[in-house]
Amino acid sequence: MTQRSKRILIAEDDRSDSEVLEQLLRDNGYDTLLASNGVEALETAIKHTPDLVLLDVAMPGENGYAVARQLKSYKATRFTPIIMLTAFTELEAKLEGLEAGVDDFLTKPYRQAELLTRIRSLLRVKALNDELEEAENIIFTLARMIEAKDSYTLGHADRVARFAVILGRILKRTPEELEILDKGGVLHDIGKMAIPDSILLKPGSLSKEEFDLMKTHPVVGCTICERLRAAKTALPLIRHHHERLDGTGYPDGLKGDQISPLVRIINVVDIYDALTTRRSYKDAWPIDRTFSVMYEEVRRGWWDGDILREWEKFVRSEDYRLLSLRIPFKESNTQRQP
Template sequence: MGSFPIFLSSILCCIMLPEMTGVELLRRVKSFPRLRSIPVVLLTAMEDLESKNAGFAAGADDYVTKPFQPVELCLRLRGLLRLNEYHDRLEEVDNILKSMVAIVEAKDVYTKGHSLRVAQLVAAMGREVNLEEEKMETLYRAGLLHDIGKIVVDSGCLNKPGPLEPKEMAVIRRHPETGAVILGQMQRTAPIVPLVRDHHEHLDGSGYPAGKRGQEISFLTRLLSCADVYDALTSDRPYRKAMPRESALGIIEAEVAKGWWDLEAFRLLERVVEMEEGYGHAGVNY
């Protein structure tokens, strides 16, 4: 088993084999991480549901009943290979995006881990209101990638210990739009573009980059904004030390009163960080 070539594109396996069943062989094959994603088709003359369920449980992707037409087998394999290629491309996109986040965090030494913490926190907030799976995935991914636009911002600007000059602030404030442009190029990240673009908008219209207000800002974006602000306040920055939880929540509540953040989003944030006492930066897994 250890000598399986890594260039396998698919595996055809009969259920009835001389020394073990095809299901047992399949379990062994799937125990090797490098082989787990390879499509497997089981060939069988048996029609019983129990055998098929055992095969699928072991990791089979399809069944072909013998006797079969060669064209049928070719069509099944072609469909599985196309699906596998699609998944490989999605994984490649995800890896590229993760690398870009790592570059951003390497440039801004004070925000290492910020994106992951925001993703974990905002996902926990979404769970509190029983968001459907698709929206949960959107929230989590937006949390991971909300600051990706900072990849074009100079590290000296990101790490400056004192107040930013107006020109420097203008550069920083372009990062939501830059992130939206980057993520808008890929179908996989298209759903999170509005969240990334709008996470610094305020309900009263005083935010950036577009000065959106009220219903122009989605509920998911409002959740993301609160999670982002909370983690920023409870993390070290070049110009200040991390704040304790109570102080951070107090500041955000005051900004809710000013008309910046959504009250429901703040209450969800408050509930989650109180439940996850010491969320601080242990985080909550999605």
């Protein structure tokens, strides 16, 4: 299979400089994209996701610093290397560039050989990052494949992730925390890949031995994900999503303040989704019954009552109805599994 040529975005408002760069890069086997101002640079980068950006500092509209900040804030371009081309030699200018997320600098006039060397170096680093990201994507896919074994749990991980992000927004968590909730929601049950299907799909109650084995899935999931760069911040959610505030949860018996706010959010939406959807061992519960049981568990000291109240308020709102995620409910007296 022929490998795609690396694509480099040249963001330069000086046409003659831009043409020189374009010719140099094409002569060395690179594809090029061109932008003559900051806004065009952003639009082109987001649309075409280049492998590297050559970014001039002084451009019309958004300057190079502003463009770099925005590129590093977008998920699709945050790992795209940026080389800033500048006539400034002051330390302050470079510090501002580093704060904006710039990976390297070249002072004009630059030597072509040096520019090409730096481009090759940063592209090698990006290639390694892309390989890691591909491996991480496989893990996220595996998480969804595990629940696909059981038609009743299909979509659970994605719903938990979506619900957790919505609840996180309601609770005014930061954008970084919302991303952690999204990843933790998708990956929280990945450890179930080590649990036999005879237990996962069992229609009745689990024996003590089966339940003990089921309780290992948070630790297994944490072990699977602990070497993945993208999952590191979500590890507490994966390991602790079955902990309870009174210390009776598993695997570590955490209590009170030992359980972070993000884990408490996952606790609530995970249990909510488990109760309101059909499983191999139970029918789906209606919302009134679900919240009645969950508030009883709050009184036992299991979940965060303030977080549950905020979730109930949203679930009973028109905004939730518009999500169209609920499944028709049937009553059942069957006990739930973890």
